[in-house]
Amino acid sequence: MSNKTIAFIGTGNMSYAIIGGMIQSGFAPQSIIATNRNEEKLAKVAADFKVKTTTDNIAALQDADVIVLSVKPQMMAQLCETLQTADIDLSTKLFVSVAAGITVARLQEMLGQPVKMVRCMPNTPSLLGLGVSGLFAQGLTSDEHTFIEQVFSSTGIATWVETESQINDIIAVTGSSPAYFFLFMEAIEEKARALGFSAEQARALVQQTALGAAQMAVSQPEISISQLRANVTSKGGTTHAAVEHLKSCNLHTTVADAMDSCITRAQQMEQEL
Numbered sequence: 012m013s014n015k016t017i018a019f020i021g022t023g024n025m026s027y028a029i030i031g032g033m034i035q036s037g038f039a040p041q042s043i044i045a046t047n048r049n050e051e052k053l054a055k056v057a058a059d060f061k062v063k064t065t066t067d068n069i070a071a072l073q074d075a076d077v078i079v080l081s082v083k084p085q086m087m088a089q090l091c092e093t094l095q096t097a098d099i100d101l102s103t104k105l106f107v108s109v110a111a112g113i114t115v116a117r118l119q120e121m122l123g124q125p126v127k128m129v130r131c132m133p134n135t136p137s138l139l140g141l142g143v144s145g146l147f148a149q150g151l152t153s154d155e156h157t158f159i160e161q162v163f164s165s166t167g168i169a170t171w172v173e174t175e176s177q178i179n180d181i182i183a184v185t186g187s188s189p190a191y192f193f194l195f196m197e198a199i200e201e202k203a204r205a206l207g208f209s210a211e212q213a214r215a216l217v218q219q220t221a222l223g224a225a226q227m228a229v230s231q232p233e234i235s236i237s238q239l240r241a242n243v244t245s246k247g248g249t250t251h252a253a254v255e256h257l258k259s260c261n262l263h264t265t266v267a268d269a270m271d272s273c274i275t276r277a278q279q280m281e282q283e284l
C-alpha cells in the first residue's frame with residue numbers, strides 16, 4: 012500500500028463510510044487523518060477506526076499529501092477560503108472533492124489557484140466495501156492515479172469517467188441511488204406493518220428480501236435482472252398482479268424522471284455555488 016497520507020476534511024456520513032471501507036481493506040490508520048469541527052463526531056471516528064483526528068483543518072492540510080474535501084457543497088467556499096489563507100503551498104497537494112454540484116474549475120476558484128483536483132462521486136455502501144465511486148481527473152501522475160484508484164477501489168468499485176459532466180450522471184445512477192432503494196424498502200416495510208407485522212418483523216423481512224434479491228443478481232451475472240424478475244413471476248399469479256400494477260403506474264418512467272431531476276439539480280448547484 013502507498014505511503015501517502017490522506018486527510019478527510021469534514022468527516023461526516025460520506026467520509027466516515029470511505030474511511031471505514033479503507034480500514035476494512037487494510038489501509039494503515041496512521042496514514043489517515045479525519046477532521047471535523049465537532050469533537051464528538053471525531054471521537055466516534057477515532058474509536059471505530061483508530062485514525063488520527065483533529066479539529067484543525069490547517070494542521071491536517073499541512074500533514075497530508077492527499078486532501079479529500081467532504082463538507083456539504085454549501086459549506087465548500089467557506090472551507091476553501093480558510094485553506095487558501097493558510098501559509099501552505101497547495102500546489103504540492105492532490106485534492107479530491109466528493110461534493111455534488113461543484114466543478115473542478117469552481118473548486119480551483121474557491122482555493123484561489125489551479126490545484127490538482129480529482130472529482131469523486133462515492134456512495135455510502137463504501138462503508139462495507141460495497142460502494143461505487145465515479146472518478147474524474149486530468150493531469151494526474153501515474154503514481155497519483157494509482158493511489159486514488161487504490162483508495163476508492165478499497166471501498167468497492169471505482170470507475171473513471173472521461174468527461175466531468177458524467178459525474179452528474181454517476182450521482183443519479185449510484186451516488187444518490189442507495190436512497191431510492193431505501194425508499195422502496197421503506198414503502199414495503201410500511202405496508203408490512205399495516206398488514207399487522209411488528210416493526211421488528213417488517214424490518215427483518217424487507218431487509219432480508221432486499222439483500223437476497225441483490226445477492227441473486229450479483230451471484231448470477233449470466234442471468235439478466237429482468238429474467239431474475241421473470242423467474243419470480245408466475246403467469247397469472249400474485250407477482251404478476253403486483254408487477255403489472257407497478258408498470259401501470261409508470262414505474263420505469265418515474266424512475267428515469269427522478270434520475271433526470273437528480274442530474275438537473277446537480278447542474279443547478281453548479282450555477283448557484
Ligand SMILES: NC(=O)C1=CN([C@@H]2O[C@H](COP(=O)(O)OP(=O)(O)OC[C@H]3O[C@@H](n4cnc5c(N)ncnc54)[C@H](OP(=O)(O)O)[C@@H]3O)[C@@H](O)[C@H]2O)C=CC1
Nearest residue numbers: 021022023024025047048081082083084090109110111133
Ligand atoms: N451522503 C452521501 O450519501 C453522499 C455525499 N456526497 C458528498 O459528500 C459531502 C459530504 O456529505 P455528508 O458526509 O453527507 O455530509 P455531513 O454533513 O454528514 O458531513 C460533513 C461534515 O463536515 C463538517 N464540517 C462542515 N464544515 C466544516 C469545516 N469547515 N471544518 C470541519 N468540518 C466541517 C460538518 O459539521 P456539521 O455537522 O457541524 O455541519 C459535518 O459533520 C457532500 O459534499 C456531498 O455532496 C457524495 C456522495 C454521497
Ligand SMILES: O=C(O)[C@@H]1CCC=N1
Nearest residue numbers: 110111182186187188
Ligand atoms: O444528496 C446529495 O446531494 C448527496 C450527493 C449524492 C448523495 N448525496
